[in-house]
Amino acid sequence: MSLMTVENVGFSYGTGRKVLEDISFSVPKGANVGLVGESGSGKSTLLRLLLGLDSPQSGRILFDGAPLQARDRAYMRGYRKRVQAVFQDPYSSLNPAHRIRRIVTEPLRSLKVPGDHLAMAREAITSVGLTEDTLERFPHQFSGGQRQRIAIARAIVARPELVLADEAVSALDLSTRVRVVDLFREISERMTMIFVSHDMGVVAALCDQLIVLDRGRIVEAGETAAILRDPQHSYTKSLLASIPRMPEGA
């Protein structure tokens, strides 16, 4: 059963050239899909469309079998309850003036989720590997990796069905990145995930399915393992060949 279906989607800003052209893919429930592309690939625009921040000019996006209605406020409220996002920069995505408690419970308030919000926040914050006293502190008291865990707690607190992650580990140091990738992997076992990144290594470590974007088009899509083993498109091949690898032992 497909949770998100993208059908022949095209998009351009103003009258400019096409940023996305004829994009089609589907994300089954429970899947963990990596969307890989370099700058200018259209991956950020595609993510905006999936978040309902913009609407495609051609084609359509279906969520759980029905068209995503980006301009319908009532629809989008329900959509946000089911679809949450984690962004790249944990320094700008958390309001510095608010306690973590207020930041993590924000989706529960704005989506009018019934129940004990503080208890839900406690559960979310411990499930990302932080302690409950985190909730009484402020963002500046945490490192980049911890802030990204807080952003993840906020994304999962309302128990969404789909998490969209936009370069969500790219700003993190290597040693932190490994641990946050592990956390995303754990979370992806509980919900559907679309992980957008320029970093093929991270996506290879995290996602079962892979979509490769180049200049607004999908050039290759399929099982991550199969694409890594035997890339078909010349762009995928050059992308894989360009990634610097660690030297082998003497």
Next chain:
Amino acid sequence: MSDLLTVRDLRLSTPDKVLVQDLSFSIAAGERFGLIGESGSGKSLTSLAVTGLLAPGLRAEGSVELAGTQVIGAPERRLVGLRGNAVATVFQEPLTALDPLMPLGRQIAGPVRRRLKREGAETSGAAVRAEVMALLEQVRMPDPARLIGAYPHEVSGGQRQRVAIAMALACRPRLLIADEPTTALDVTTQAEIVRLITSLVDELGIALLFISHDLAVVGQVAERVMVMRHGRAVESGPALQVLTQPQDDYTRNLVAAARRFDAALEGQG
């Protein structure tokens, strides 16, 4: 062979915090040296200390000897002579390193003219232009005749970084500092720029201080590396040795993390 750069017991601090301490290393003429560190390790501060570009509030102690000149405590006048002549830097983000309102050719012409003057050579418009064209070809800039008149925003990130490298080389420095020069670039462009920097410093016999958080990239570039953490060196040695048989726990963790993503790419995630 005497060392081009010798850093001894370097300590950098603000009134309430020590940022770098007990740091000693040296780079020989023509050597490619890699400085590895995560954010907050002090690696970029170290490079600023080498060029004497530390922010005024920072206190520097110890010794930084570059091409026979003591940088620490040196008057600005002496440092100006050192920059360009002995050392030039390529930074991470070429979009902020370049003047957005000046055509690329004119930006390269600046350091070219200063160097020709320094060498007592002819500085006519034609002589400078010929040198600018030669530099653009040296950094393998595609279509240099057209790009000479282009503005930074009109070219790609990789081409901007080529221009920044051309400006650094225009000075004919003996030490090139490259501070995360490929971090803002796409991976395909990164590979080209890494190859370009490595081959240029070898060709010209320039020593290289390559600063990066990316172990694999440093491994491709450097002959010797030093790993920094929280302002101290935790490990140093031949690049291959440090990256394949790390001794320090922190380095071991970093290497393991980098190898995990490599393994994932091989389908062993």
